[in-house]
Amino acid sequence: MIELYIIVDPCYLNSWLQIDAILWIEELAFVLPSTCNANYYDFPCAPFVDDGCRNTIEHLCLGGCAFHPTAGFGYLRRLHLFCVCITVDELGCLISKSSALEHLTLKYCNMITYLKIPSLLQHLNYLMVSECTKLQLIECKAPNLSTFYFNGGQVKLLFGDLVQVKSMGMYCFDRCNTIYNARANLPSIVPNIETLSISSVSEVINTPIVPVKFLHLKYLSISLEAEHGAFSPVYDYFSLVYFLDACPVLETFHLAVSQTRMKHDSVFGDPSHLRKRREYCHENIKTVKISGFCSTKSTVELTCHILENATSLQCLTLDTIDDVDDIGKHVHETGECNPIGRHMIKEAREALLAIERYIMKKGPSTVKLNVLEPCRRCHAFAA
Incomplete structure (x- = not known):
């Protein structure tokens, strides 16, 4: 593929866009190279000002430019701003005057410090905000918002009482105890959530015990990605039991731990007195997967707790490596192995031994146990 970069005078771009406006287009994607x-x-x-007859744009995607709207787009249903000043x-002016908006995506819009979605956006059902580095607050009152994804630093969320978010993704890349804050705050912010x-990248406070629950949550995925090789040994994986306790109708739980070395205490260091907690029975959990399963004592305790208290459990998958590559594909499905360091290959062997010694005998015959080990061809380890 040949990439050709041409320096074009802005006046020519304006002329082309003037023609587009005259043609009554419905979809417009205008993205300048990242080098600009x-x-x-x-x-x-x-050329696109909303005068009641001329502006027919329904889908607008802008990237790598400045955008200074003073009016709305009456027919606009999808808006995607990428690296836009x-x-x-x-x-706020654009959003408040685009009442037909259904889908809003903001990525790398670094001038935004505050995002306010008014209640008049009755049709808005999808909102994604990604890596807007100066953003501090998101306030949303759109009553029919059902899907919300956020990727960035710590922000404050204010959702109106009528907001009906069902699916939510929170991907935070700074040290803000995302799991702790999600357990403590999200049930009151998004009480109707079903998929989370x-x-x-960092948890230094264990998952808390909080009275309020996720009454409708059926799918829970938690990803712990080590910022500096090893996930913080201060964090107790067993405390995730308190998150499960808060989800009475939960059916699917996926825990993924991505690290290049392990600092948590191994179950083989002190295998006695494995903690148990029988105060709560997880009656609806059917499927559990733990990727990056290690021989840490707290991980073994968490797994045994699930086996002993998830009365409807049908399938438990323990993957001794983190099996998702950089673009989200599962290496066990594609057959393409990620490179794994010597320390984690050795740890994967320890994890297999921990599964055999402490977990296999816990599982009832009704539970299908899948144990995935490192590839013997790509992840061979010489002691």
Whole structure:
């Protein structure tokens, strides 16, 4: 593939866009190369101003430019802004005057510090905000918002009482105890949530015991991604039991731990007195998968707890490696192995021994136990 970069005078771009406006287009994607400064070109709003007859754009995607709207787009249903210079007030003006909006995506819009979604956006059902580095607060009152994804630093969420979010993803890349905050705060923010995916790079506070519950949550995915090789040994994996306790109708639980070395205490260091907690029975959990399963004592305790208390459990999968590559594909499905360091290959062998010694005998005959080990061809280990 040949990539060709041409320097074009902004006046020519304006002329082309003027023609597009005259043609009454419904979809417009305008993305400048990443090598361009986002302030290099101001996307012209005048040709597309909403005068009741001329503006027919339903899907608008802008990238790598500046955007300074002073009016709305009456027919706009999908808006995607990528590396766009737009102020809080300008974005607020655009959103508040685009009442047909259904789908909003903001990525790398680093001038935004505050995002306000008014209740008049009755049709908005999807919101994604990703790596807007200066964003501090998201306030949403759109009553029919059902899907919300966030990727970035710590932000404050204010959702109106009528917001009906069913699916949510929180992927935080700074040290903000995402799991702790999700357990402590999300049940009151999104009480109707059914699907929740959380990713954290650092947890130094264990999952708390909080009275309020996720009454409708059926699918829970928690990803722990080590920021500096090993996930913090301060965090107790067994405390995730308190998250499961808060999900009375939970059916599927997936825990993924991604690290290049392990600092937690091994179950072989002190195998006596494995903790148990029988105060709560997980009656609806049917499927559990733990990726990156290690021989840590707290992980073994968590797994044994699930086997002994998930009365409807049908399938438990323990994967001794983190089996998802950089683009989200499962290596066991594609047959393409990720490179794994010597320490984690050795740990995977320890994990297999821990499964055999402490977990296999716990599982009832009704539970299908799948144990996935490192590839013998790609992940061979010489002691």
